[in-house]
Amino acid sequence: MIIKSTNIYTPLRKIDGYIKIENGQIVEVAAGLPADYEENELIDYGDQTILPGFIDLHTHGFATGSFTHQQTADSVTEMSKSLAKVGVTSFLPSTGADAISTIQNMLAEADQAMKDWTPNTGAEILGIHLEGPFINKEYKGMQKEEHCIDPSVEVFEEMIEPISIDKIKLMTLAPELPGALELIQHLNRHRIQVSIGHSAANFDEIKEMKDYGIGGVTHMFSGMKGFHHRELGVAGAALYFNDLYSEFSKQTGLTVLPEAIDITFRIKGLDRITLCTDTVGLAHIKEPTYHYIRQITFIPDGDYVILKHDDGTEERLNKKSFDDLLDVEVGYLESVQNLMQNNDLDFADIAKIASENTAKYIDIYDRKGSIEVNKDADIIVLDKDKKLVQTYIQGTPQL
């Protein structure tokens, strides 16, 4: 298969050229046209935009699947399917602060989903992001306080017992908690990336510990000790230290103002910024729940969910319908569209923060994260309105 466009974003430059794909891999990327090809293997996207697929390192659920609320292999597979429809080609299903036994079950289920996965079933499941349970109650956000516990290598090992450790790609923790340093060193030895999140760490603590294996921070500004000029906190450390990555999630402007994001971009540049969604698959909650940021009460109703808005309006959505659920949460593509508009980013910037940096952060840039020879053909096509035209996962079209 040969994909052709006048706007293909490779890491070094935008080219007017083609991508040749064989067995799910990119085998040629060049300007112009191949020396030799058959007309029927060529797909010409004209001047539509070709980007590396988005990588979501932090999502608990989206649209038809919620790992958080359903906790099944099937829910992860549904996430794969739904994520592919918003430009995500690979992701880390993410856990939260929960009982160790609950997390164990979730890991076993996710492991099953990984085994079941094929390029035909949706976005690739790269492994797991463990967000907690070793986080600080003081900055729990929407995590469950009773399950925020102190770090422990022993508890960690017990918790991940159902799954091979190399499936754990990322862990969010609070480094100021007792036992954190030992766990960070343990994770580092196993090449598991560590992000600071839900943390009251102060600047000096981070300064002392970061070189032991802390890569960056989870949902920059949210769930962390904020910036102050006499105690820079987690946010200040992320701004100050150029080697720490800052993850931004769901850029609606609700949780972090565009100007705060812009300040971060200007001080850090884009080389240490990653984008994620941190969506949870809200439609799949088990109990009626009020969402204070969205000002909506979610009420489960069998195969449906009822959304009661504070303004009195009501919706009834099918939990198995992607189209019904698309607007329940801000998905990856919409987040990209918002960022481009609010923060004046171009497609090259997006390729960097959504694909290249995310891949580098969990050390899979040798096979993902850019349109280059020998990488997986994880590619998306956007039209001039930034709407998704096609998602290729290892060369397999999803739409």
Added chain:
Amino acid sequence: MIIKSTNIYTPLRKIDGYIKIENGQIVEVAAGLPADYEENELIDYGDQTILPGFIDLHTHGFATGSFTHQQTADSVTEMSKSLAKVGVTSFLPSTGADAISTIQNMLAEADQAMKDWTPNTGAEILGIHLEGPFINKEYKGMQKEEHCIDPSVEVFEEMIEPISIDKIKLMTLAPELPGALELIQHLNRHRIQVSIGHSAANFDEIKEMKDYGIGGVTHMFSGMKGFHHRELGVAGAALYFNDLYSEFSKQTGLTVLPEAIDITFRIKGLDRITLCTDTVGLAHIKEPTYHYIRQITFIPDGDYVILKHDDGTEERLNKKSFDDLLDVEVGYLESVQNLMQNNDLDFADIAKIASENTAKYIDIYDRKGSIEVNKDADIIVLDKDKKLVQTYIQGTPQL
């Protein structure tokens, strides 16, 4: 007079050359030596550093004089004298939040000091910085709460009645207070610079009002609504808007951490940074006073002041002795030395933030703020340890 050195900092470059001074003005600046000169008019500083003199836009007192505590023409003249000994060649004696009648008296006294000033008496008195009284009680810092009042053009005009309005160079106010916009417009029409300080203004208020004549912020980070990712506050506005100047004072690391300063430098560059001291002449307090940051109780004792440190030690200092008082507060030169060390600045950076930017901020760059032809010969000489060798004020040596 001709000053020669291998390290003369002009705005565009450091030169190995000379500065020719006539009638207090710089008439030539060039590399090498003048075409024609007499040996006895040349002062050769070898490889010592020649900088434009520091400009302090925000000082309430220093060493032997305190405008805040003594409130006399003589106290301002004493400030001139002491400031020249730490590299300051011109300054704005600054008022605080006080009774209108008190400020009126202070302005009359400062006006007298300006009339009495000559280049032989010390640093030039450029005019007045009115810090308040139109500031917010919520962020009063060490200002007197009972004298923090709402902005009013009428009260302003009454307050400055004893002095010509063109002697008012800068006003610090809280733009969120009722009446502020009208006053800002009034100040702008009279070419009086406006800084935000002691203010709870939010980002949007500043965004709306800044183009009416707000130049920047007073003592960045201190006495202002801090940065938050959902409400950027005054600090966030100063970080975000490139056209706002940020003033930093007394860089001891106590009030604002070097890393917070560094973050500001990295995001704004140095073009919108000014340096000041915000010293008050602590030795001249009228009542025994505990200084919580310095952990010292100051007890007046006739011509002396007793400093009782929390650690039990005690000092008795002569209020008329510069040498006795030099270390009571961090002066301009010490602040520069700290900044260079903690924030990795060089002399060209210092010339920019201490002289060029301060002069531009109050619109006197046509005659101050750099070593250039047709400017006042306000020049300082530093040795390799950054100790002051000489201060020239309009060509008159001070040491």
